[in-house]
Amino acid sequence: MGKVIFVGAGPGDPELITIKGSMAIAEADRIIYAGSLVNPALLELAKPGTPVHDSSVLTLEQVIELIENAVHSGEKVVRLHTGDPSIYGAIQEQIVALESKGIDYSIIPGVSSVFAAAASIKKEFTLPGISQTLILTRLAGRTPVPEQEDLKSLAKHRTSMAIFLSIQDIGSVVSALLEGYSKDTPVAVVYRASWKDEQVIRGTLETIKEQVKEAGIRKQAQILVGDFLGSQFERSKLYDPSFSHEYREGTLSGKVLT
Numbered sequence: 001m002g003k004v005i006f007v008g009a010g011p012g013d014p015e016l017i018t019i020k021g022s023m024a025i026a027e028a029d030r031i032i033y034a035g036s037l038v039n040p041a042l043l044e045l046a047k048p049g050t051p052v053h054d055s056s057v058l059t060l061e062q063v064i065e066l067i068e069n070a071v072h073s074g075e076k077v078v079r080l081h082t083g084d085p086s087i088y089g090a091i092q093e094q095i096v097a098l099e100s101k102g103i104d105y106s107i108i109p110g111v112s113s114v115f116a117a118a119a120s121i122k123k124e125f126t127l128p129g130i131s132q133t134l135i136l137t138r139l140a141g142r143t144p145v146p147e148q149e150d151l152k153s154l155a156k157h158r159t160s161m162a163i164f165l166s167i168q169d170i171g172s173v174v175s176a177l178l179e180g181y182s183k184d185t186p187v188a189v190v191y192r193a194s195w196k197d198e199q200v201i202r203g204t205l206e207t208i209k210e211q212v213k214e215a216g217i218r219k220q221a222q223i224l225v226g227d228f229l230g231s232q233f234e235r236s237k238l239y240d241p242s243f244s245h246e247y248r249e250g251t252l253s254g255k256v257l258t
Contacts, residue, residue, distance in 0.1 A: 004078075006107040007080050008084040009083070010111040017111075024108055027047075029077065031078045037220070042080065060097070068101060071103050087136065114222055116190075119193075120190050139176070159226060162224050182205070188225075189208065189212055
């Protein structure tokens with residue numbers, strides 16, 4: 001029997017795949033990849049002649065059938081997902097199917113687009129005195145969202161927030177966020193974070209809807225919202241001269257950075 005390895009391909013830049021993930025691709029006997037989102041440059045890491053299947057045109061049943069036939073032939077199959085497979089990766093249904101058939105599998109994590117987006121705009125989600133919580137969510141669409149996770153409800157926490165798979169309805173996103181955030185709350189939209197054609201739009205909840213429409217962005221974008229995008233924050237205790245801990249004795253008082 002062969003085995004299956006779920007691999008996080010990262011956000012787009014082929015250099016952002018993990019070493020372990022790239023090694024799995026290089027050793028694979030067969031690759032099934034999310035063709036609409038994974039950078040095809042990653043497939044160049046595979047051995048010459050390795051069979052490659054684009055899962056964007058397949059159903060779950062077809063994917064599992066491919067995997068089952070390959071594994072019973074002793075093949076090592078890489079199931080290549082965009083970003084990190086644990087976030088909107090639809091891997092759990094595959095895992096259940098594999099376990100029901102007694103097929104061995106493992107998971108190699110990847111860099112999510114949410115972290116590539118933060119790197120692109122050079123911001124930290126968790127700033128002292130501003131926010132110590134990051135919410136990862138999406139707008140309800142053809143895939144529903146549990147009632148208690150409605151975007152209007154989550155907005156009332158006013159934390160740092162990253163919204164996936166929702167840019168196509170930016171108007172509804174803004175309306176929901178205004179239930180909690182003020183209209184002058186900063187927003188950044190990062191289209192195809194880490195790809196060569198990456199685009200960043202900065203605005204506020206008052207302006208971002210028109211900015212996005214003007215840019216013509218309809219898919220593959222992170223919506224980041226919260227005061228972490230601003231310029232004021234408190235200095236970290238970890239490196240504050242006045243803060244004592246196991247490795248250092250505090251001596252001086254800290255200050256607020258702007």
